[in-house]
Amino acid sequence: MLKKFTSLLATCMVVFSLSGVQISVEATASPQIEKLDQSIQRIVKDEIENADVSIAIRDEEGRIIYDLNGNRKQKPASNMKLLTSAAALEELGEDYRFQTNIYTTGNVKKGILYGDLYLQGTGDPTLTIKDFDQFAHFLAQSGLKKIKGRIVADDYWFDQDLLTPDIQKDDESYYYAAPVTALTMSPDSDYDAGSIIVEAIGKKVGEKPYMKITPELGELIIENKAKTVGSDEYRTIKIEREYRTNKIVVSGNLPLGQNWREWITVQNPTKHTMTLWKHSLKKNNIQYVKDQFYREKTPKNARLMIQKQSIPLAELMIPYMKLSNNSIANILVKTMGKLRMGQGSTKAGLSVLKQYAFSRQLDIDHWLFEDGSGMSHHNRVSSVLLTQLLYSIQAEKQWYGTFFNSLPVAGYSDRMIGGSLKNRLKTSITKGKVFAKTGAIDGVNTLSGYLIGNSGKMYIFSVLVQNQKNTIPTIDEIVEVMVEKL
Incomplete structure (x- = not known):
């Protein structure tokens, strides 16, 4: 996909000069900007007058040509990923790959492993059940038939604080608030690590919907209290995991012939991953005698049997940023903390983010954050700072x-x-001319990135709106005016 988009980048991206470190913060009082201001002020007054709004625009040289409350600190939502991504590309590098290793402390004799089998993870969000099936198939083909020792989880690469701060109780069921451990799995190629796909299918009126689970239940159980109703009745079905339990409850009505799907989090990714690893061993006719959950660090004298490397970070950036994947953001933060600070924790990773921001001359005293995904309502940043970040990173020739x-x-x-943005800004004025990160949490919508004005010049912009719901159409109207007037 990177190659596919290269031509579009080449035609649309303008290389900005970074000849001056100091950036002017005074708006240019030109007729063009005055008309832009009049249009934006009218939209804000008519549609989001009671909301908190912060807007900033920079030109090719990084000068602020327009701002409306540009220095107001607001909730960035997923615009926080702009900083997380830049720091990850700088600290880890485009070629960084996560590793999953299988070690043993024993030897195989006549098909029997006399010793322990360790599954060691480093947070790979691309790990799937197919990988485990391939691991098990390789072991079976190598002659392994039975494991006499333990099957052990080594997830010590990260700490055991599974959730980032300020995750709301009602969000814990869903993929965008998934817990993070160093041994996690994804149900598909979107790489929503720490979740499974639960799908209800209405097949016969009066009966419970058929349930389809991808990849498998693992440590979870399902309580299906839903009912299939007539095709002309309302859909009221709900799928959620009970708070801090392994139980997924399906309730409500599902019309005949319809289906309903949710990406539901697992309570503990490591335990879930180990359960599915054991399933793969069984499917490949590898028996084991100890079924308990064991967790400890891999001994230094253990022998490596299998290693899986993920796709490189450059490739992972596409589903991560295009789809605004919170799990990947949180994993990247912990990974940076581990490699730079020696601690695979959110706190350590955020220290790396702050150091990176400081190295780019960003005023970190005015950028407050407690996660790397933007889920927290305690994160704060201004549109001026976001546009400064987006301007400064253009100097990063290796990964920009x-x-x-x-x-x-x-x-x-x-x-x-x-x-x-696939269903946004689709008019002829804006289609293919806006390259930006979206953001949305309760009462907050944001959009920051680059746009090509009607002049053909590239601009950097940020629009942050909070304390009002459903403001995406208004933000898009503001951005369309930017493209039209610049």
Whole structure:
């Protein structure tokens, strides 16, 4: 997908000069900007007058040409990922790959492993049940038939604080608030680590819907209290995991012939992963005698049997940023903490983010954050700071192209190009001319990135809106005016 989008990048991206470190913060009082201001002020007054709004625009040289409350600190939502992504590309590098290793402390004699089998993870969000099936198939083909020792989880690469701060109780069921451990799995190629796909299918009126689970239940159980109703009745079905339990409850009505799908989090990714690993061993006729859950560090004298490397970070950036994947963001934060600070924790990772922001001359005293995904309502940043970040990283010749390619492109229906903007800004004025990160949490919508004005010049912009719901149409109207007037 990176190669597919290269031509679009080449035609649309303008290389900005970074000849001056100091950036002017005074708006240019030109007729063009005055008309832009009049249009934006009218939209704000008519549609979001009671909301908190912060807007900033920079030109090719990084000068602020327009701002409306540009220095007001607001909730960035997933615009926080702009900083997380830049720091990850700098600290880890485009070629960084997560590793999953299988070690043993014993030897195989006549098909029997006399010793323990360790599954060691480093947070790979791309690990799937197919990988485990391939691991088990390799072991079976190598002659392994039975494991006499333990099957052990080594997830010590990360700490045991599974959730980032300020995750709301009602969000814990769903993939965007998934817990993070160093041994996690994803149900599909979107790489929503720490979740499974639960799908209800209405097949016969009066009966419970048929349930389809991807990849498998693992440690979870399902209580199906839902009912299939007539095709002309309302859908009221709900799928959620009971708070801090392994039970998924399906309730409500599902019309005949319809289906309903949710990405539901697992309570503990490590335990879930180990259960599915054992399932794969069984499917490949490898028996084991100890079924308990064991967790400890891999001994230094253990022998490596199998290693799986993930796709490189450059490739992972596409589903991560296009689809605004919170799990990947949180994993990247802990990974940076582990490699730079020696601690695989959110706290350590955020220290790395702050150091990176400081190295780019960003005023970190005015950028408050407690996660890398943007889920927390305690995160704060201004539109001026976000545009400064987006301006400064253009000097990163090694990875800026990868960063730019990862941004959603307005109006492109291919979800790995358009991403979270595939159904937004689709008019002829804006389609293919806005490259930006979306953001949304309760009462907050944001959009920050790059746009090509009617002049053909590239601009950097940020629009942050909070304390009002359903403001996406208004933000898009503001951005359309920017493209039209600049």
